[in-house]
Amino acid sequence: MSPDRRRAGVDPAVAARFGSLEQARRAMMALEHAGLDGNDIELLGRPVDAARVPRDPKRADLRLRFYLLPRLAAGLALGAGMGFVLGLLIAGGLMATGVLSWSWGAFAICVLIALFPGATLGVFLAFERSVGVAEDWSLTFADAPPGPVWVGVYTRAVDVREHARLVLQDEQPLEVR
Secondary structure, X not given: OOOOOOOOXXXXXXXEEEOOHHHHHHHHHHHHHOOOOHHHEEEEOHHHHHHOOOOOHHHHHHHHHHXXXXXXXXXXXXXXXXXXXXXXXXXXHHHHOOOOOOXXXXXXXXXXXXXXXXXXXXXXXXXXXXXXXXXXXXXXXXXXXXXXXXXXXXXXXXXXXXXXXXXXXXXXXXXXX
């Protein structure tokens, strides 16, 4: 846990209010993608308090799956496509230089050897870019009453505070403090 993390009576250095948990999730991801430590990001508000004690965790898990699956499928397709192209280039280069003699089997093996790592890398990168490491990130999928949600950033560093403020303002919050 970060030393700047919330303790009783400590307010976040920067906080932005959003209209829903989904908007707060986008803001959390933007903060993490901008280089802020996920341990310094926290959700605050009544909807979050209700989400901390889920009534039906299966529904939240289902929402998480529907959030991740299209992103992972896109990563798989993009990675496999890039691996396929790389395999074509490698096979063509090896056969053009005479390192491999021409055959459809050798050509297919070169393409497949590049396709699978490409697909794996694509899924990994899609997962890494789609999942937040902040402890409260998973709460954004829970059943919660509607209402404003605050995304708080805890830090003592002035430059991190200002950077967080700029990132949060780009996410079009209802209010920034």
